[in-house]
Each structure stands twice: as structure tokens, then as C-alpha cells.
Amino acid sequence: MPTHWTYTTFNHEDGLYQGDIVAREPLLEVLNDVHEHFCDPKYLAFIVLTQTCDLVVRKKFACKAKHICLAVIRPLSALMPGLLEEMCNSPRAGVFSKDRREEAEQFMHRVLNQNEQSHGWVYLHPDGDVGIGEPAVAMLRISISLRAKEHYEVIRKARCGRLDTEYRNKLGWLKGNLYSRIDTTDWGEKDSGDAEERAIIKDLLDAPIGGRPPLWVPSVWIEEAKKKKVLLRDCPPDQIDKILRENAPKPPLELALVEVKRAVDLMRMEFIGPAAEAFSANVENDLCILPLLARSIVAKVGGLVGVQQWQFYESLASDVELLGYIAAGLHQLATTFTTRQGPRNVKHFIDKLATDKIIPPDAVVRVGVLGKNAFGASWFSHEEHINTLLRDITTPPELVEHLRCAAISSIGESLAERITAKLTNNQTFKMILKPE
Numbered sequence: 001m002p003t004h005w006t007y008t009t010f011n012h013e014d015g016l017y018q019g020d021i022v023a024r025e026p027l028l029e030v031l032n033d034v035h036e037h038f039c040d041p042k043y044l045a046f047i048v049l050t051q052t053c054d055l056v057v058r059k060k061f062a063c064k065a066k067h068i069c070l071a072v073i074r075p076l077s078a079l080m081p082g083l084l085e086e087m088c089n090s091p092r093a094g095v096f097s098k099d100r101r102e103e104a105e106q107f108m109h110r111v112l113n114q115n116e117q118s119h120g121w122v123y124l125h126p127d128g129d130v131g132i133g134e135p136a137v138a139m140l141r142i143s144i145s146l147r148a149k150e151h152y153e154v155i156r157k158a159r160c161g162r163l164d165t166e167y168r169n170k171l172g173w174l175k176g177n178l179y180s181r182i183d184t185t186d187w188g189e190k191d192s193g194d195a196e197e198r199a200i201i202k203d204l205l206d207a208p209i210g211g212r213p214p215l216w217v218p219s220v221w222i223e224e225a226k227k228k229k230v231l232l233r234d235c236p237p238d239q240i241d242k243i244l245r246e247n248a249p250k251p252p253l254e255l256a257l258v259e260v261k262r263a264v265d266l267m268r269m270e271f272i273g274p275a276a277e278a279f280s281a282n283v284e285n286d287l288c289i290l291p292l293l294a295r296s297i298v299a300k301v302g303g304l305v306g307v308q309q310w311q312f313y314e315s316l317a318s319d320v321e322l323l324g325y326i327a328a329g330l331h332q333l334a335t336t337f338t339t340r341q342g343p344r345n346v347k348h349f350i351d352k353l354a355t356d357k358i359i360p361p362d363a364v365v366r367v368g369v370l371g372k373n374a375f376g377a378s379w380f381s382h383e384e385h386i387n388t389l390l391r392d393i394t395t396p397p398e399l400v401e402h403l404r405c406a407a408i409s410s411i412g413e414s415l416a417e418r419i420t421a422k423l424t425n426n427q428t429f430k431m432i433l434k435p436e
Contacts, residue, residue, distance in 0.1 A: 002129045005190065008164040015063070016055040016156050019168035020048040021124070022070060023131050026158035030151055035144045042078060045131055045160070046070040047122070047138040049175050052168075057152070067145040068155055073124060076135045081209045083107075089219055091226065092233040094209040095240055097219035101205065108201040111137065113186040114170050122171055130161025135200060140175055212237055221248045269345040271407060276338045278410035280331035286406065289326060291317040292399040293358065297367060300389045304382040305375040312374040319370060325363035330403070332360075346411065350404045358395040 001009055010020070024045050031039045047070065048055070054065035081093060087104055088096035096104075110116040112123050120140035124132050146155065163171060170184045187193040206213060221244045225232060228247050235243055250258075271279075283289060294316035302309045316322065333356060337349050359367070364387055371379040371386065379386065395403070 002127050002161060004125045004127045005185070006123075006125055006164055006167050007127055007130050008162055010159070010162040012159075015057050016048055016050075016052075016068070016152070016159065017162060017168065018048055018050060018052045018055070019163035019171050020159045021073070021130050021132070021161035021163075022046040022048065022155055022158045023160045027154065030146065030154055031144075034146065038072065038144055042074060043072045044075055044133075044136055045073045046144075047073055047124075047163075047171070048155070049140065049143060049171070051172060055148075063148055063152060065148050068148050068152065069143050069145050070155070071138045071140050071143040073132070073136050073138050076137060076204055077207055079137070080204055080207060084205070084214070088216075089222055091222050092235075092240070094212055094237065095215045095217065095222070095232065095244075097222055098216040099219040101216055104205055105201055108204060109197065112197055112200060113188075114167065114174070114184050117174065120174060122167075122174060127161070132161070135204060138171070140171075210237070215241055215244075217241070217244055218248075221245075224249045269347065269408075269411070271334075271346050271349040271411065272338050272344055275407070275411045276334040279334050279407050280327070282406055282410060283330050283403070284324070284327045286327075287323075288402055289399065290319065290323050292396060292402060293326065295398075296393055296396040297359075297390065300393060301371070301382075301386045304386060305371065305378040312371065315370045315374060316367065319366070322363060322366045322370070325360060325366055326358070329358070329360035329363065346404065346407050349407060350400060353395050353403060354397075354400045355394060357391060357393065358399070359390050359393050361391075364390045 010017070022045060024041075024043055027046070028039055049069040049071050050065050050067075055063050055068070057063050084090060084096050084104060085093065087107065088100040090096050107116065111119075111121055114123060121137040122140065124130075124136045124138060126132050126134050126136075162168075166184045187197040190196075208214075225244055225247050230243060230247055232240060232243070294313050297316055298309050298313050302312075305312075330353075333353060334349070337352055338344060367390055368379070368383065368387065
């Protein structure tokens with residue numbers, strides 16, 4: 001008596017039914033005469049495809065069908081290597097794309113539940129009482145016909161099992177129509193069926209091929225090996241995993257970090273809109289600018305106006321209005337630089353700043369006010385000359401260095417937002433992070 005729920009018992013005196021399983025050995029003599037190819041031991045057994053109503057023996061000991069159609073039964077272990085090579089982007093025997101494993105599992109789920117229409121497979125679970133010793137499938141697309149008048153009894157006596165009623169119905173439907181569905185019990189509807197189904201699928205997908213377990217690897221490894229023209233089919237089987245790993249692309253995280261570093265390296269010295277705005281905002285309240293600039297002013301005009309230079313220096317170094325004019329001049333310089341043609345990075349900005357005049361017209365006037373307060377008539381007598389000297393003052397080296405640090409700091413303030421915006425629109429970065 002069969003133990004699996006997809007089979008049922010039968011009376012050995014019964015006539016043939018569609019879905020009867022027929023042992024191979026008793027048919028060998030007949031097959032040798034009419035279909036020698038099907039004597040091959042790769043065929044475990046056969047299954048009757050002819051409709052039951054056409055197999056009923058009536059008067060004169062004959063059935064309606066003139067020929068009895070038998071489909072071959074083959075073990076899944078023999079079919080899986082070729083199936084997986086086709087389905088899982090295999091570069092050679094035993095090596096499969098790990099990314100396609102789920103697709104293979106879904107395919108096997110359909111096979112086990114008799115829903116794989118395109119291949120025309122009917123799953124047969126191992127059961128010693130029906131002569132099936134390992135997971136197998138009836139392949140409805142591969143069949144033979146034997147003359148009923150001569151071979152009916154030979155086939156009936158060779159019968160070793162029978163599908164249960166609902167599975168006989170499904171077999172008949174699969175044979176005649178691949179685009180409808182006969183309701184049959186799925187594995188998941190049975191107690192512990194899900195776990196048993198998963199175990200069967202795992203055993204089939206992980207079964208040894210050529211004496212070695214299959215190698216499931218990411219598809220990008222296979223594609224990268226193809227790009228590098230690695231001839232995997234010529235490689236020793238025990239070296240395949242090592243060779244694929246050596247030629248594999250870098251992990252997505254590592255590639256992403258490289259792209260981020262590249263973006264940072266490009267942007268961390270860029271002096272453009274956001275950085276210029278931050279720079280201008282910072283220098284407005286930078287109390288270190290005037291002391292550094294005041295030294296140059298005093299050095300330039302001190303010889304013309306007298307000896308009270310310390311007081312003049314202090315007034316310059318602490319004058320908020322003067323700082324406002326200097327900051328406005330720096331803002332104008334930064335804004336103009338960001339709209340220029342050619343490179344716009346900190347180095348070029350500082351080079352420009354170092355050669356430009358640092359004191360704008362409004363600042364010249366303000367220095368004059370402070371100078372007249374400090375020196376009186378001495379300033380008035382040299383005012384025109386002093387103004388010329390003030391207008392020609394370039395940014396002193398100490399102030400250049402200070403402003404360079406301020407510019408770099410300003411870049412850092414907007415860097416995170418700029419990098420985020422740049423990577424958001426970076427196609428390379430998107431491809432790295434794109435899921436397979």
C-alpha cells in the first residue's frame with residue numbers, strides 16, 4: 001500500500017487507468033522491438049497518458065484506444081544540472097548564480113505542487129510501493145505509443161502504482177491544456193508540508209553534480225569573470241570558487257565608499273556658491289581680520305604722519321565700521337570669483353585674494369577718518385598721497401593665511417549637503433547601490 005498521499009491503491013485485476021505507473025523492466029522486451037531508445041536505464045518507469053475512458057476493456061477483450069500512450073519518468077537528480085545551468089546563468093557545470101536561486105526555488109515549488117505547465121512535468125514523490133525510489137517527474141512532452149491490441153496486458157501486468165484521483169485529473173489536464181488549472185492539494189496544505197517541501201527543494205538544488213556540491217555564487221561574480229575573459233570551463237573544479245573570488249568586483253559598500261571619497265576629494269577644495277556665502281558670512285564678524293590688516297596700513301602710512309602710531313593701530317584694529325567695509329569687499333571678491341570661468345577652488349581663490357587690493361573705496365574713506373582723528377594736520381597735509389597708498393595695499397601674507405583657513409572652514413560647513421546632493425544625482429553611485 002502506498003504511503004504518500006499523491007498515490008492510491010489499485011486492484012491488480014483492474015483495467016488500466018490514466019495515471020497508472022508502469023515499471024520499466026517488464027516492458028524491456030517490447031521496447032527493444034518497437035522503441036529501443038526507451039530501454040535506456042535513465043528512464044525509471046512510465047506513466048499512462050491515455051484517458052481512462054478509452055482504456056476500458058469491452059467486448060472482444062479490446063479497449064477503445066488503438067494505442068496506449070506512455071510518458072517517461074526520470075529522476076530529478078538527472079535533470080537538475082541541465083535545468084539549473086539554463087535557469088541560473090551558469091558559466092560551467094556546477095556553478096550557479098546565487099541571485100537566481102530564489103527563481104529556481106520558485107520553479108521547484110511549482111513542480112512539487114503540479115503547477116509547472118511550460119515543462120509539462122508531473123512530480124512523483126518517492127514511494128517504494130509504487131516503484132519510485134527518488135524524487136522524479138513524468139515528462140509529458142516525451143512519450144511513446146504501444147498498440148493496445150498487442151500490449152495492453154503487458155502494460156497492465158507491469159503496472160506498479162497509481163496516482164490518486166485528483167492527481168490523475170491534473171495529469172489529464174496537463175496533457176491536454178497548459179493554460180488552465182485543475183485544483184489539487186498543495187504541499188503547504190498538509191501537516192508539515194511546507195517544511196517537507198523546502199527540504200525536498202533544498203536537497204534537489206544542493207545535490208552533488210559530478211561528485212561535487214554545486215557552487216552558488218553572486219551573478220555579478222559570473223558577469224565579472226566573463227568581462228575579464230576568464231575561461232571557467234577550462235579551470236579545475238576545485239579552483240573555481242577561488243578564481244571567481246579573485247576576479248569578483250569589489251563589494252557594493254566598498255565601491256560606494258570609493259565613490260564618496262572621489263566626490264569628497266573633488267568637492268572639499270571647491271570654492272563655489274555655498275562656500276562663498278558661508279565665507280562672506282563668517283568674515284563679517286571675524287575680529288582677527290582688522291588687527292592683521294592694520295599692521296600693513298600703519299606700516300604704509302606711518303612714516304608720513306608722525307610717531308603716534310600705536311593709538312592709530314588700535315583704532316584701526318577695533319573699528320566695526322571699517323570691518324564692515326573690508327568684509328563687503330571680500331564678499332564682492334568671493335562672489336565675483338564663483339562666477340569666473342575656469343577652476344574655482346580654494347587655491348585659486350586665495351591666489352586671487354593675495355594679489356588683489358584689499359581696501360575698497362569706502363574703507364579708504366573710513367581709514368581717513370580714523371587717521372585724521374589720530375594725526376590731525378599731518379594727515380591732512382598728506383591725504384592724497386596716503387589715499388593712493390591705501391588703495392594700492394594688497395592682502396598681507398598673514399591675512400592671506402587667515403582667510404585661507406576661513407575659506408576652507410566655509411567649504412566644510414556646506415560640504416555634507418553638497419555631497420548629498422551630488423551623490424543623489426550620481427548615476428555611478430546609483431548603479432552601485434541598485435539591488436540585484
